[in-house]
Amino acid sequence: MLDPSLAVVLLSGGMDSMVCTALAREAGHRVIALTVDYNQRHRCELEAAGRVAAALNVSEHIVLPLNLRGFGGSALTSDTAVPKDGVAPGIPVTYVPARNTIFLSLALGLAEARGAKRIYVGVNALDYSGYPDCRPAFVEAFAATANLATRAGVEGDPFLFETPLLHMTKADIAREAHRLGIDAGMSWTCYDPTPDGLHCGECDACRLRHKGFVEAGLPDPTRYAVEPAQP
Secondary structure: OOEEEEEEEEOOOOHHHHHHHHHHHHOOOEEEEEEEEOOOOOOHHHHHHHHHHHHOOOOEEEEEEOOHHHOOOOOOOOOOOOOOOOOOOOOOOOOOOOHHHHHHHHHHHHHHHHOEEEEEOOOOOOOOOOOHHHOHHHHHHHHHHHHHHOHHHHOOOOOEEEOOOOOOOHHHHHHHHHHHOOOHHHOOOOOOOOOOOOEOOOOHHHHHHHHHHHHHOOOOOOOEOOOOOOO
């Protein structure tokens, strides 16, 4: 039987995944944090994931190498320029092909191997960049597939997929970090860090992050090279 007190959480090192991990801990779960090192250009987030895992006292933190630069197809896994002109409609070039499908499949395999009942993922369908794998329909479809494709699922012990941030704005998420008493400054968001380790302040991710703190009425602890404009 799967252990309902044990959860696998996808921890990228970003603010959303940080809050998601903290919420899993607040719910009383023992957490196995899974970070995928997919050779992304914003590799600062891997260091951030380590900081978050330590601060939140997870039971285990696994950093799994998976070089998606071999596939390319995204500004995050190639030398394609990261857009700096605001959040545009449509799916941006920073979308990594099938990333959340791949990551959730890895989390599912880990959960079944370790006997974890719950899988947490910090996807958000409100203040985001238009990625198709952040929508409720995707999560629902993946959960159904997961419980058709696993031994636990077909034997009547289905996995539960937890998406506590799904309908939150970035302001809501910033407020949650504040309520939980966690330092949002230890997380990493920027897609295109400066050589001296600052958030660029101009990419979609930086703009949405800063917008969240402004709308929440909270100080933004992030160190930016350029003060972000509104998305």
